[in-house]
Amino acid sequence: MKVGVIGLGTMGAGIAQLCVEAGVDTVGREVTADLGERARDRIAHFLTRKVEKGQLEQEARDAAVARLSITTELADLAGCDLVVEAIVEELAPKQELFAELERICRPDTVLATNTSALSVTEIASATSSPARVVGMHFFNPAPLMPLVEIVRAELTGDEAFETAYELAGRLGKHPIRCHDTPGFVVNRVLIPLLNDCVRVLDEARVSVEDLDAGMKHGAGWPMGPCELLDLVGIDIHVHASEALYGKLREPRMAAPPRLVAMANAGLLGRKSGRGFYTY
Ligand SMILES: NC(=O)c1ccc[n+]([C@@H]2O[C@H](COP(=O)([O-])OP(=O)(O)OC[C@H]3O[C@@H](n4cnc5c(N)ncnc54)[C@H](O)[C@@H]3O)[C@@H](O)[C@H]2O)c1
Numbered sequence: 001m002k003v004g005v006i007g008l009g010t011m012g013a014g015i016a017q018l019c020v021e022a023g024v025d026t027v028g029r030e031v032t033a034d035l036g037e038r039a040r041d042r043i044a045h046f047l048t049r050k051v052e053k054g055q056l057e058q059e060a061r062d063a064a065v066a067r068l069s070i071t072t073e074l075a076d077l078a079g080c081d082l083v084v085e086a087i088v089e090e091l092a093p094k095q096e097l098f099a100e101l102e103r104i105c106r107p108d109t110v111l112a113t114n115t116s117a118l119s120v121t122e123i124a125s126a127t128s129s130p131a132r133v134v135g136m137h138f139f140n141p142a143p144l145m146p147l148v149e150i151v152r153a154e155l156t157g158d159e160a161f162e163t164a165y166e167l168a169g170r171l172g173k174h175p176i177r178c179h180d181t182p183g184f185v186v187n188r189v190l191i192p193l194l195n196d197c198v199r200v201l202d203e204a205r206v207s208v209e210d211l212d213a214g215m216k217h218g219a220g221w222p223m224g225p226c227e228l229l230d231l232v233g234i235d236i237h238v239h240a241s242e243a244l245y246g247k248l249r250e251p252r253m254a255a256p257p258r259l260v261a262m263a264n265a266g267l268l269g270r271k272s273g274r275g276f277y278t279y
Pocket residue numbers: 006007008009010011012029030031035085086087088089090093097114115116117137138139140236
């Protein structure tokens with residue numbers, strides 16, 4: 001099997017890493033050779049760390065790195081059995097890319113999108129073969145998070161759907177099947193829930209530490225909601241909330257003003273050194 005990954009940023013590089021580790025020949029496409037090489041270095045670095053930690057044999061690491069080829073030419077994805085798109089989260093570039101992929105790839109190549117908040121059906125509508133378009137929603141960081149939501153758009157065919165499901169299993173993930181609705185499954189539940197948690201901070205006048213302790217020790221969460229928001233990134237969460245609110249119009253989906261203010265102030269969580277906590 002040969003897989004193409006388009007966009008080797010946070011998600012795409014992680015997905016490409018999973019593929020080569022699983023023994024799948026992988027072609028990664030970036031917009032510039034420099035970005036592509038930087039992604040290859042990151043992937044090679046993560047695999048080296050696994051060798052150092054005793055999680056991977058050196059030979060297996062070298063073979064995995066050798067399975068990855070990097071290109072800036074979309075035409076180099078012509079021989080792929082499945083392509084996962086992980087470019088910027090905007091409809092127009094994704095639609096343009098899928099229309100181009102349809103021209104380049106074989107008719108039986110499955111075209112998957114890793115979109116979190118866009119409609120897979122709308123992305124598929126840019127092609128004349130929507131039966132082969134499916135959502136494969138990995139979670140960040142892709143190499144570590146076990147879940148992949150396999151998303152059936154309105155016109156997704158069974159063959160493409162099952163091929164995506166099987167690939168997720170081969171990558172060592174736990175795939176679940178769902179339909180193309182805003183937020184799919186996990187974000188549809190988690191985003192308003194985290195927003196509720198932030199509103200409770202002010203309503204119940206509870207401290208950040210006590211709210212986190214409450215949800216960990218009273219509800220069995222592995223980490224507190226504020227810790228989780230800091231890990232996800234306040235800006236990412238606000239963006240996802242806005243997308244969900246825009247589609248479903250439920251007040252709980254809208255980002256609480258406190259989070260919007262934090263995002264505007266650059267208090268983004270772990271990645272900026274300060275969010276609910278200081279790092
Ligand atoms: N970051 C997350 O937590 C997360 C989680 C799940 C899903 N997603 C989704 O995954 C996708 C990618 O997100 P990300 O966080 O990895 O973004 P990112 O900005 O880290 O990476 C995107 C990469 O795509 C490249 N790119 C842009 N246009 C391209 C093109 N036409 N061809 C090839 N490469 C191109 C960019 O150079 C960049 O390196 C988005 O749809 C996002 O919604 C993100």
